[in-house]
Amino acid sequence: MIYLCLPILLVLTPGSSNMKLRDVSISGMHLFTALTYLSSTRIFAEATNRPRCKCQPKQSCWPDSHAWSRLNITTNGALLKTVPPGIVCYPGPAYDKEACEKISELSKLHTWISQSPFNVMHAGWNGNPCPPTNGTEANGTCNSLLGDPVYVINVTEPSQVEAGVKFAAKYNVRLIVKNTGHEFLGRSSGAHSLSIWTHNLQSVEFSENFKPESCPQAKPHSAVTVGAGLQWKELVTQAGKHGKLVVTGGNPTVGCIGGFLQGGGHSPISNKYGLAVDQVLEFKLITPAGKYITANECENSDYFWALRGGGGSTFGVVTSATLKTYPTQPMITAVQSFNLTSDKTDIFWEWMAYVHSEIPRLSEAGVMGYSFIFGNANSGQLSWMALLSTVGGDIDKLTELLNPLYANATTSRYENDISWSQNNITFPDYQSFFTAVFQPETVGGTAVLPSRLLDGRALTEDPTLFAATLKKMWSPFVGAYLGHLVGGPGVAQYKNVDMALNPAWRRTYNHFIAASGFDTEDVKDVVVNNARNVLEYNLRKLAPETGQYLNEALYNSEGWQQANWGENYPRLYSFKNEIDPNGVLYCFNCVGSERWVESYNGTLCRASWAS
Structure with missing residues (x-):
């Protein structure tokens, strides 16, 4: 639970018409946000009249079959009852070994997940309620209520969304939205919910x-x-x-x-x-x-x-x-590879600090792309690979921009420990580039993504600190370091446009992720604790004044409000309370979600301070 940043707050006690002073623990929320919330007279006035928790099946408040039937009629037959595809792997009348084997393979494909009304990419955040079992009959039951919606509206026109939103508000049913299910924090699924599935809005x-x-x-x-x-x-x-x-x-x-x-x-x-x-x-x-x-x-x-x-x-x-x-424009692309050829890992991290210090120069010259640091944490085998591009131009110009990296790699400091190569390709237009470079991925486990937006200061000011940070974080817990060279001049040109985006993006050059993950619940806590206490902690020290990309961040990241939105969070929080005081729309670590607490079984209730 997130608490407010004040030693004593004026809080309306549920069930009472009198306001009382109550001590409240403090941490993690901007002061202005707290004051904005507490000064809202409408929130105070409505606090005693609103249900404390979202309604669940088997409770008297849950819509009866006639209500769901009316919603189905209103949406022109678009209402679907959730039947988890994985149920064919579990004991009972639905068990089918052949179907289970097929579903187990399909469930690894993003393309299949996006076409499913129910499935999501990283179900581990929602308890992975009914996973396929590769054809083997599972032990236990398929308890889809842990994370799946109860009903789904297969939306093909906006009026169906209107009907679903009004229904959820009327009956106090949790409402979620799923597009493709390509979501790293489990936000497109939720227990005891009605889901708006927008996949078939294809105009x-x-x-x-x-x-x-x-x-x-x-x-x-x-x-x-x-x-x-x-x-x-x-x-x-x-x-x-x-x-x-x-x-x-x-x-x-x-x-x-x-x-x-x-x-x-x-x-x-x-x-x-x-x-x-x-x-x-x-x-x-x-x-x-x-x-x-x-x-x-x-x-x-x-x-x-x-x-x-x-x-x-x-x-x-x-x-x-x-x-x-x-x-459309031609895309000029160079695929770089730098490999550690000795056991001197300190040399590799030092070299990586130098390479990253070059990113602002390259970015300002129009170079963009993606980089990966990977290898075996135990053996010391380490590599850097990057796909770097320019929009238009030519390969000679791109190579000229990259030449300082090769020159440095061949100095006496690195020549016996670092090998390198470059392969070039020119694509005639953006479509051919996109189709060749970006392929649908397979899904394996649940991603854990502590990340940071790295500005020029973080990348260039202290190479020794940068190298030490990369070395300190690297362990068997880390699958790879992912560098997204997606900031720079094009992003900075919009710095004076007023929008909710975290302003730190406007000075970012590299969106950096220390990626890890888990396959089973028994290792989840170990992986997440390392991500929070080692990876995220050190990334924050490296760039304390920036933030993170909210779509690729650590689950329940510390101080996520400030990290995701910076100085824009108070305004966002105030607007959310204004347009949605009853929390019709909720998602994890989203604006205003600190007013709610989700229990282990998916029960969604108002946080005590937000009663």
Whole structure:
């Protein structure tokens, strides 16, 4: 539970009309946020009248079969009763060995997960309620209530979302939103819930002269309006047919405008064009009150501000968004590899500190891409691999920019310990680059992703500290260090645009992840504790004044409000309370979620201080 940053708070005791002073433990929340919450007279007035917990099946408050039937009719037969695919692996009438073997293979594929109304990519955060068992009949039962929704609305039009939101509000049922299920913190699933599944909102419309509604003075822009369920692999193909480029994510199965976009959305071409959220011209959404609205700079601008970086499943259910498009460009790419050829691991970490100190220079020159440090923590075998690109230009220019790295590698300090290579390829357009480089991944276990946005100071000021930090964190717990060179000039160019995105992004060069994970519950706590107490702790020391990317961060990260949104959190928190005082939309570590506590069995209740 997160508590407020004051020694004594004025708190309304549940069940009483009198306000009393009560001691409250303090940590982890911005002072202004606390004062904003406590000064809300509406929250005080409603506190004694609102149900303390979301309703659950078998409770008298749970909608009866007639209510669910009416919702099904209202949504034109779109209501689905959850039947976990993994149930075919468990004792009972549904057990089917052959089907279990098939599901066990399919469940590893992002493509299959995105097409499933129920399954998500990292189910370990929700208790992994009904995992497939590779054909072997499981011991125990398939208890899907641990993390799966009870019902799902298979949305194909906005009116169905309206009906679902109003139903959840009326009956005090937990409401969740799933797009593709490609989500690292379990936010697209939840126990005892009704799920809005947006995967089948697949519309695409290109325009050369798009103007946001109610903005007659706006400058027309080449743009594309896409439905909430469209994935990048589909939009890249469609854009390519129009000779266009869109600022995409780096995985083909990620949804274009769901949590990825609303959380910021870094891209392989962010260095030139900005983050995905910088491309938004307009949203269409259903608010927590069940109202279908348009949000842009001229209409519902407060929603437009919040949705650009405030996170998904929080301020409304987005059904479509309009994004800028650009003429497609060639992509010039170099694949680098640096390998430790001796047992001198200190030399390797020293070398990595030097390489990272070069990232700001490269980024300012238009170089972008991804890097990976991997190897065997016990044997000392370590490697760095990077896929670095420029939009346009030529390979000679890119190689010239990279030459200082090779020159340093061949000095007497490193020549006997570091080997290197570079392979080059030029793609004629963005579609061919995206299709060749980014392939659907397989799912294995649950990712644990302590991360940090690294600015120029963190990367260049103290190479000795940088090397020591990488060395200190490296252990068998760490699968790899992932570097996302997705900041720089293109992102910084929007620094004066007012939006909810963490301002630290505007000075970021490298989004750095110390990646680990777990396959089974018995090792979960060990892995997460190491991630929090070693990995995240040291990354914060390396860059204490930046933050993290909220879509790729440690589960229940310390001080996540400040880390995710920086100085924007108080305004976001206030707006969330204004538009959704009853918590119709909730997701883990999302804006306002500290007002709620989720128990081990999925029960979602108001936190004691937020009663």
